[in-house]
Every structure is written in structure tokens, then in C-alpha cells.
Amino acid sequence: xxxxxxxxxxxxxxxxxxIGVVACDGGSTAGTTPTTAQVTVTxxxxxxxxxxxPAVTAPPPPPVTTAPAPAPAASAVVGAYFDAINAGxxxxxxxxxxxxxxxxxxxxxxxxxxxxHDYLTVLSSDGRTVTARLDAVQADGxxxxxxxxxxxxxxxxxxAAVHEVxxxxxxxxxxxxxxxxxxxxxxxxxxxDPAYRPDQDSDHDGFACxxxxxx
Numbered sequence: 217x218x219x220x221x222x223x224x225x226x227x228x229x230x231x232x233x234x235i236g237v238v239a240c241d242g243g244s245t246a247g248t249t250p251t252t253a254q255v256t257v258t259x260x261x262x263x264x265x266x267x268x269x270p271a272v273t274a275p276p277p278p279p280v281t282t283a284p285a286p287a288p289a290a291s292a293v294v295g296a297y298f299d300a301i302n303a304g305x306x307x308x309x310x311x312x313x314x315x316x317x318x319x320x321x322x323x324x325x326x327x328x329x330x331x332x333h334d335y336l337t338v339l340s341s342d343g344r345t346v347t348a349r350l351d352a353v354q355a356d357g358x359x360x361x362x363x364x365x366x367x368x369x370x371x372x373x374x375x376a377a378v379h380e381v382x383x384x385x386x387x388x389x390x391x392x393x394x395x396x397x398x399x400x401x402x403x404x405x406x407x408x409d410p411a412y413r414p415d416q417d418s419d420h421d422g423f424a425c426x427x428x429x430x431x
């Protein structure tokens with residue numbers, strides 16, 4: 217009876233489970249120990265991630281700074297002012313300080329009517345203050361002489377204390393010597409002045425009897 221046999225065999229498999237391993241294909245392996253080859257051990261190792269290194273950031277380059285251009289010397293500003301006037305560039309002279317001496321640009325320009333040329337002689341320069349003499353040659357041939365101080369700030373003349381000191385008296389032969397001219401307060405006689413004598417212009421710069429020992 218095949219059915220009964222199969223049932224009996226199945227029952228034996230179930231009953232033998234606690235004491236051994238019964239092969240349900242009819243063989244028995246009771247009391248055997250699985251060999252190493254029959255056992256597969258799988259070990260899963262989880263690697264611990266190493267801490268991430270902080271990103272290395274190069275320091276930003278230092279800011280580029282440009283040193284401001286040095287301000288021109290006070291005497292150079294005064295010289296540029298009168299150079300502009302002599303060149304007829306009254307707008308440049310206005311920007312170099314003329315705006316501090318006239319109520320309007322038109323009035324500033326009108327103040328030079330009748331002027332032929334200004335001869336500037338810087339007598340001294342101390343920081344912002346320039347002491348100078350100005351020989352203003354007029355269209356009628358006369359020369360008016362001014363002397364005083366100019367105050368410079370920010371590349372322009374911001375104040376002036378200048379007064380007229382007189383005019384050299386033109387003569388047929390000029391002054392006998394520079395001492396006589398200096399005794400009358402006359403210095404730096406320009407070539408255009410009738411009192412100018414070439415023999416009193418030792419450095420041949422166009423000025424006779426200069427302020428600093430040109431005799």
C-alpha cells in the first residue's frame with residue numbers, strides 16, 4: 217500500500233528531528249556533524265567612514281590700494297596759476313584759485329584787461345604759504361609791482377595777502393647798480409622794463425638785480 221508507506225516515512229522524519237537529521241529521501245545522517253565545507257558563514261563588516269577633511273580654502277588676496285598722488289608743492293601751484301594767466305587760459309587760472317578772488321568768472325577775466333605779462337618771483341615757500349613778488353607789465357609799457365603771500369590748499373590758491381609796492385622808475389640808463397635798485401625796493405627787473413640792463417643780469421635769465429645776490 218504505497219500511500220501508507222509514504223505516510224509512515226513522513227512521520228519518521230518528523231519524529232526523528234529532535235535526535236538527528238533524517239534524510240527524507242530514505243537515507244539517514246543521524247549523529248553526523250556538518251563539515252566546514254557544508255557550513256557557509258557570511259560575515260558582513262560595515263566600515264566606519266573616516267571623518268571628512270575640512271576643505272582648505274586659500275586666503276583671499278590682500279586688497280589692492282592705490283596711494284593718492286602727492287599734492288603739488290605750493291610754489292608750483294602759484295607758478296601754474298600765473299602761467300595760465302600769461303597763456304590766456306583764464307578757465308585754468310579760475311580753477312587754480314581765481315574763483316576765490318572774484319564774484320564771477322566774467323569779473324575775474326575782466327580784471328586782467330590791460331595786462332601784457334606777469335613775471336613771478338618766488339621769494340620763499342613755507343608749507344602752504346608762498347611769498348612772492350609779481351611784476352605786472354601793462355599794455356602801456358608801465359610795470360606795476362606787487363608783493364605778498366599766497367596760501368595754497370588742495371592744489372589751489374585759497375587766499376592771498378598781496379599789495380602793490382610801487383613801480384620801478386624807468387630811466388634812460390636804468391639804475392647805476394643793483395644796490396641802488398635794492399635801496400628803492402626794486403628787485404628782479406624784467407627784460408621788458410626800461411630799467412633793465414643786461415650787465416645787471418648775471419645769469420642771463422631775463423631779470424636784472426635779482427632778489428638773491430645778483431649784482
